[in-house]
Amino acid sequence: MSSVTLKQLAQQLGLASSTVSRALRNGSDISAETKRRVQSMATQLQYQPHAYASGLRNQLSHTIGVVVPEVNDRFFSLAIDGIEELARQNGYHTLICLTHDSYDLEAEVTRQLTRGRVDGVLISLAGETQGPAHLQQLSSRGVPVVFFDRVSDALGTATVTTNDFDAAYQATEHLLSNGCRRVAYLLMSGKLAIGNQRQRGYEAALAAHGLLLDPDLVLEGGGSNDENTAAIRALLQRRPDLDGLFASTGRLALSAYQACQELGRAIPQDVKVIGFSNLEIASLLAPPLSTVTQPAYEIGREAARLLFSAIIEKKPLLASQSVELPAELIVRASTANLVVSA
Amino acid sequence: MSSVTLKQLAQQLGLASSTVSRALRNGSDISAETKRRVQSMATQLQYQPHAYASGLRNQLSHTIGVVVPEVNDRFFSLAIDGIEELARQNGYHTLICLTHDSYDLEAEVTRQLTRGRVDGVLISLAGETQGPAHLQQLSSRGVPVVFFDRVSDALGTATVTTNDFDAAYQATEHLLSNGCRRVAYLLMSGKLAIGNQRQRGYEAALAAHGLLLDPDLVLEGGGSNDENTAAIRALLQRRPDLDGLFASTGRLALSAYQACQELGRAIPQDVKVIGFSNLEIASLLAPPLSTVTQPAYEIGREAARLLFSAIIEKKPLLASQSVELPAELIVRASTANLVVSA
DNA sequence: TTGAAAGCGTTACCAC
DNA sequence: GTGGTAACGCTTTCAA
Numbered sequence: 001m002s003s004v005t006l007k008q009l010a011q012q013l014g015l016a017s018s019t020v021s022r023a024l025r026n027g028s029d030i031s032a033e034t035k036r037r038v039q040s041m042a043t044q045l046q047y048q049p050h051a052y053a054s055g056l057r058n059q060l061s062h063t064i065g066v067v068v069p070e071v072n073d074r075f076f077s078l079a080i081d082g083i084e085e086l087a088r089q090n091g092y093h094t095l096i097c098l099t100h101d102s103y104d105l106e107a108e109v110t111r112q113l114t115r116g117r118v119d120g121v122l123i124s125l126a127g128e129t130q131g132p133a134h135l136q137q138l139s140s141r142g143v144p145v146v147f148f149d150r151v152s153d154a155l156g157t158a159t160v161t162t163n164d165f166d167a168a169y170q171a172t173e174h175l176l177s178n179g180c181r182r183v184a185y186l187l188m189s190g191k192l193a194i195g196n197q198r199q200r201g202y203e204a205a206l207a208a209h210g211l212l213l214d215p216d217l218v219l220e221g222g223g224s225n226d227e228n229t230a231a232i233r234a235l236l237q238r239r240p241d242l243d244g245l246f247a248s249t250g251r252l253a254l255s256a257y258q259a260c261q262e263l264g265r266a267i268p269q270d271v272k273v274i275g276f277s278n279l280e281i282a283s284l285l286a287p288p289l290s291t292v293t294q295p296a297y298e299i300g301r302e303a304a305r306l307l308f309s310a311i312i313e314k315k316p317l318l319a320s321q322s323v324e325l326p327a328e329l330i331v332r333a334s335t336a337n338l339v340v341s342a
Numbered sequence: 343m344s345s346v347t348l349k350q351l352a353q354q355l356g357l358a359s360s361t362v363s364r365a366l367r368n369g370s371d372i373s374a375e376t377k378r379r380v381q382s383m384a385t386q387l388q389y390q391p392h393a394y395a396s397g398l399r400n401q402l403s404h405t406i407g408v409v410v411p412e413v414n415d416r417f418f419s420l421a422i423d424g425i426e427e428l429a430r431q432n433g434y435h436t437l438i439c440l441t442h443d444s445y446d447l448e449a450e451v452t453r454q455l456t457r458g459r460v461d462g463v464l465i466s467l468a469g470e471t472q473g474p475a476h477l478q479q480l481s482s483r484g485v486p487v488v489f490f491d492r493v494s495d496a497l498g499t500a501t502v503t504t505n506d507f508d509a510a511y512q513a514t515e516h517l518l519s520n521g522c523r524r525v526a527y528l529l530m531s532g533k534l535a536i537g538n539q540r541q542r543g544y545e546a547a548l549a550a551h552g553l554l555l556d557p558d559l560v561l562e563g564g565g566s567n568d569e570n571t572a573a574i575r576a577l578l579q580r581r582p583d584l585d586g587l588f589a590s591t592g593r594l595a596l597s598a599y600q601a602c603q604e605l606g607r608a609i610p611q612d613v614k615v616i617g618f619s620n621l622e623i624a625s626l627l628a629p630p631l632s633t634v635t636q637p638a639y640e641i642g643r644e645a646a647r648l649l650f651s652a653i654i655e656k657k658p659l660l661a662s663q664s665v666e667l668p669a670e671l672i673v674r675a676s677t678a679n680l681v682v683s684a
Numbered sequence: 685t686t687g688a689a690a691g692c693g694t695t696a697c698c699a700c
Numbered sequence: 701g702t703g704g705t706a707a708c709g710c711t712t713t714c715a716a
Contacts, residue, residue: 056709057695080413358688359711373686395708
């Protein structure tokens with residue numbers, strides 16, 4: 001029924017459990033003969049050390065926590081793939097915690113993770129998140145934390161991001177140089193640094209083209225997909241002069257498509273659309289979507305790499321170790337300039 | 343630096359740790375006054391019980407394991423959302439393990455899970471999986487296992503599936519009644535029960551239309567997306583008479599689109615395409631994709647519900663508790679019959 | 685109502 | 701080389 005324990009294994013062999021323990025972990029001071037006997041009996045009885053018992057003893061859980069808003073999103077699921085790969089390589093397990101973009105859930109989850117469950121945490125903040133006070137508890141207990149994508153610098157720890165300012169600048173610039181004059185900016189939450197970085201890039205591109213920021217064209221989504229679609233629809237109706245949409249997340253880009261489809265606005269003739277997105281099938285959409293694509297998998301790997309370096313070398317993480325990976329602008333039909341320029 | 347322990351808390355209060363333990367968990371036999379003092383000191387010192395220490399004592403990890411081929415797939419990420427919701431409601435954590443469709447990885451992961459890490463396991467089998475011998479180890483140690491979607495009945499435990507036969511029958515029937523005569527069936531792995539169920543539905547629908555099964559039209563993918571696309575392209579070129587594609591996974595449906603796009607085959611004029619898929623934006627594809635959509639979120643919830651019933655009531659799961667949820671056929675433009683029927 | 689002690693399964697330290 | 705013992709942090713008898 002239940003598993004065989006070290007003690008039972010030792011009894012079978014007529015040895016002390018301490019001896020068996022060392023034999024199994026190939027410790028020194030154990031005769032080759034004993035090692036052989038122990039190993040063979042262990043496989044025979046299918047002995048598996050209890051992870052949490054040894055963890056308790058060593059103060060190590062061999063588990064990392066990954067806190068993300070959701071997993072049903074191409075960016076996060078790719079990042080998790082990357083994280084998980086590094087975790088496996090390091091003999092670690094991955095505890096996935098979802099916040100559904102709720103601050104309360106994030107705080108609760110974080111509290112749970114302060115209970116010795118994990119040796120380190122990777123986190124991408126919830127849209128609602130105010131301050132990272134709840135994360136302070138983690139790092140003050142010596143649990144290293146790495147932020148990725150939706151980061152905060154309030155903890156003074158390492159972060160992994162993309163070049164949000166530049167990428168947003170390029171995306172907006174691309175719309176403007178393809179003829180757009182009224183470009184809206186769609187973001188999830190004004191509370192996140194990432195949204196502000198991208199907004200700054202958007203504004204800088206406007207300025208470079210001699211355009212003033214129109215606050216009415218900055219739309220904060222953050223609701224359900226349907227709510228966001230409705231909000232974008234309302235914006236399109238309110239502002240018939242709108243000729244470009246820059247979505248700062250993949251979700252919002254698709255809501256923009258949906259809204260245009262519902263209103264019969266042709267992309268790219270009436271409105272050009274570009275968005276941050278990791279959608280692998282952007283090219284199969286009608287029309288193919290121009291995207292700013294983040295290296296999600298690499299971001300996950302990089303964040304995990306930093307975390308494991310801290311865990312293994314037992315050194316605290318520094319803001320100076322932060323990494324920025326470039327996003328890639330991929331031009332497709334949704335921003336095509338169909339007017340022959342003079 | 344590190345966390346405060348029960349013992350330290352007790353010392354601060356001048357009480358025995360056993361008393362403090364009971365006071366915190368609101369045990370009987372503790373004076374209201376003591377409870378109050380303990381609670382307030384606990385919050386003041388931010389005491390958090392060590393999860394694995396109490397787990398070790400109670401033989402409970404309050405963690406479930408979820409073993410899936412990948413997380414970067416709409417079906418699985420939705421299912422995980424459902425699982426995670428139920429886990430949270432039950433005060434449980436979710437350990438996600440990816441197999442990348444490799445039998446060896448699945449076996450390794452399973453071995454890890456036999457180490458007391460989890461109180462139960464939800465699993466969707468890897469495409470390569472042969473027999474569930476490695477899972478026998480789990481259930482023989484009293485760890486309940488529930489299969490979902492890619493199931494096996496060899497363990498005699500509960501499963502959660504969709505009506506794969508009927509759904510595949512309907513999808514094929516839909517193609518045939520819209521004028522297709524040569525319909526190919528695309529599957530991931532001939533080793534999985536799920537692929538065979540769906541193939542049986544496909545064959546039954548062919549038979550109902552008086553068509554013979556052509557083995558050349560049954561294509562086993564299971565490689566990378568690019569490999570699958572190439573294989574479908576080859577099939578389309580080899581068999582110019584092909585006028586319908588039925589993909590048994592979302593991944594394969596998209597590869598089918600890609601292959602048609604590359605060869606310039608028009609959907610649905612030249613080839614009609616339908617596929618199992620949870621892609622939320624099927625309607626934004628060019629053309630909108632007809633799908634058989636599984637209730638992925640509910641499948642996750644249902645599987646988790648069964649697992650927790652077994653964990654909490656400490657009763658073994660029975661094959662008779664298995665649940666089948668209906669998939670939904672959603673007709674879109676990719677299977678439209680553009681010829682006016684006589 | 686509270687405290688002492690044993691034990692969950694493992695490992696580290698010190699004797700022998 | 702090997703065995704005892706204590707300890708990781710907690711809960712649960714059993715006594716007081």
